[in-house]
Amino acid sequence: MTPNKRITMNDHVAEASLFKRRAIFTFICVFSLLGVLLGNLYHLQILSFQDYTTRSNDNRIRVVPIAPNRGLIYDRHGVLLAENQPFYSLEMLPEKVKDIPAMLNQLKQIVPLTDDDIDDITASLKGHRRFKPLTIKNRLTEDEVAQFSVNQYRFPGVSVEAGLKRYYPYSSLLTHALGYVGRINQRDQAKLERENEWKQYAATNDIGKQGIERYYERTLHGEPGHLEEEVNNRGRTIRVLKSEAPEPGKDIYLTLDLKLQQKAMQLLEGKRGSIVAIDPRDGGILAMVSSPSYDPNKFVHGISSKAYNKLLNSKSRPLINRATQGQYAPASTVKPFLALMGLEHKTVTPQTRVWDPGYWQIPGVERKYRDWKRWGHGWVDVHSAIVESCDIYFYNLAYKSGVDSIAKFMGPFGFGETTGVDITEESPGILPSKGWKRARYNQPWYIGDTISVGIGQGYWTATPLQIANAAATLANRGKRFIPHFLKSVTTNSTNENPDNELAPIVLKDPNNWNIVSEAMREAAHKSRFKDAPYTAAMKTGTAQVFSVAEDTRYNAKTVDEHLRDNALVIAYAPYENPKIVLSVVLENVGWGSKNAGPVARAMLDEYMLRDNGKAVK
Known part of the structure; x- marks a missing residue:
């Protein structure tokens, strides 16, 4: 007899349901992946088409x-x-x-x-x-x-x-x-x-x-x-x-004149200093030399550290543009401006006379402020004070005026601020006042400080460009320009600085310009320009680099070279209708008239006598 076998019946309904669920899940996954793929294709081909085209071209196109x-x-x-x-x-x-x-x-x-x-x-x-x-x-x-x-x-x-x-x-x-x-x-x-x-x-x-x-x-x-x-x-x-x-x-x-620039460099050879020449009719800079100088071609191709350090550490400081960055006491070159201030403010008149015994004292103070001429000039008025450069007259004028009055009058001539020249290397100098000293040193202003300012010494400093610019305003009888180098762009036929004229300095009595200028004319033709075939005006100055004790006489032979006096001069020509104004500053050479005066004469001769020795009209 055959044993009984267990018969298992398949559940086709359950299997069909399981298969269906698996199929649906598979199709969902497939369609989801296709959707992602199609989405990426849409993003790449449509939305980001321009971006990827650009990237492709960047790889292909350089x-x-x-x-x-x-x-x-x-x-x-x-x-x-x-x-x-x-x-x-x-x-x-x-x-x-x-x-x-x-x-x-x-x-x-x-x-x-x-x-x-x-x-x-x-x-x-x-x-x-x-x-x-x-x-x-x-x-x-x-x-x-x-x-x-x-x-x-x-x-x-x-x-x-x-x-x-x-x-x-x-x-x-x-x-x-x-x-x-x-x-x-x-x-x-x-x-x-x-x-x-x-x-x-x-x-x-x-x-x-x-x-x-x-x-x-x-x-x-x-x-x-x-x-x-x-x-x-x-x-x-x-x-x-x-x-x-x-x-x-x-x-x-x-606006530079190469021949005049070459003459200036020749005159400064072996010296430390600066020469600035300006055309007062428009403020164009005719020459600007700072000595010593250096070869710029070395910087174009990359100067070595050794060569640069040699320039940087040189005692002569060739990297400094003395014309616009050198700050010097203007000394007696500012006496015509101070005289103009005194006349304008009626502190003095053309007839005002001061006795000069060789020294001046603040009332009630024992200290004596010496004149450069130790035995004095005797009686001097504003004209002779400028011609003879009498210190005593200007000590007295500064004392009566006060430093703030001096600062207010001198500001419009360009002292104490940059000129606006079209190079960036420029220092403003110092035009001192009571407020300036309080802000700078937190100290009060003393009357003795004012006396030094009266002869362009003490805290007062200016660059050669500032001094030349102020002299141009004086020569122009108050007409002012911003000094500049640019004449024109692309063509040499036009002047492209029509807006560089500033508001003029207007005096209550215009004749004061003539009084001061006539004194400068006489100062020039009494000394360096007495045989010149053209008329000129000039004022020299000698600036002390260090203070000398009251009863000590300055002797250049006994002091180090870098402590010797600086020589300065301002000059312009022709006197009747100025076409060139210049300032000269020579470091540590001594007396201004003796050392800077001949430089001014040579510069004006170079410019004025080019046409077969005949003066420029």
Whole structure:
């Protein structure tokens, strides 16, 4: 008998239900994934189409910026003062060099590089953008270019580049006026980024650092161009798709007179000091020399640390523009201005006389303030006080006027503030007052301080440019201009400074101008200009660098050179219709009339007697 077998019945309904649920879940997953895929495709192909197209083109198309040629600089007669010269340089792209120190050690076996050069390159790498080229060596010779080209395969990321560099054909003659261009450093980068102008310098390595080059940087730089190149996956150029030429910088013409500038430098050779000459008819600067000077071409190609430190630490301070940054006691050159103030305020009249026994005392005070002429000038009035430069007369005038009255009158002549000249390196000098001393030193003002100010000494300091600018206002009988270098842009035919005229100084009695100017005319023709074929006006000054005790006589032979007196002079010509005004400051040379006077005569002769020895009309 066959044993009973257990019969299992399949539940088809349950299986069908399970299959259905699994199928639905699978289809949901599939459709969900398809939805995600379609969503991504929609995002890529439609929503982000432009973005990814741009990215693709950026990988395929390379934009190469092209640097514009820098504008040229000319003097007032069209003589070229700053030009661009072709050069070869060795450039490195840091991001393509694996081991920079090792590469530099190998490179110096082929191209001459000193240890100082390598130190400078290493220092320049700090803060430098790795994708922007860095100059390793400038001004390669043809032999050096050939030597490197043969070995270039050994130095990936290093290449020889050709271009134009600034060149100053007159070397140190115009440094403090023109300034110079130099490599863009980290501070320059930060400024350009802050002003949103970095793109303008994408292909430029240099920027104006000082002087005219810095002040008119935007005018001289120009607008960059670019090339659009199609490249392969290795970055090699396949073809040029588009080219846009750069717009070169504009040429500028200055008011400087090269011949007069050369004469000024010649007169200052071997001396420390400054000469500034201005055309009083429009404020144009005819000459501005600061001595000693230095060669700006060294900065264009990157000066070494050793050479720069030598300039920086020099006792003669050649890096300082003495014409606009040197602050000197104006000494007796301000006596005509003080006399004008006394006449205008009726503190004195043309007939007012003062007795000069060789000294002056504050009433009730024993101290004696000495005149430069130890035995005195006797009786002097305002005219003879200017001609003879009588200290006693101006001690008395300052005492009666007060320092605040002096400061208020002298301010409109430009003392105590920058002139607004179109270079950035300028100091304001000091026009002292009671409030100034309290703010500066937290000390009261003493009457003795006023007496020193009365002869342009004490706290009063001014730059040679300020002194020349004030003298121009005096020569113009109150008509004032902002001194400037720019004559015109692109063309030499027009003057582009129509708005540089300031409100004039108007006196209650215009005849006071004539009284002061006539005294300056006599001072000139009584001494240095007595045989000149033209009329001139002049006032000299001698500024003490340190105070001499009351009963001590100054002797230049017994003091160190840097403590000897400074010599100053202001002068203009022709007297009837001034066409040139100048100031001269010579450091530590002694007496103003003896040392600065001949310089003024030589400068005015150079300008006034060019036409076959005949005076300029």
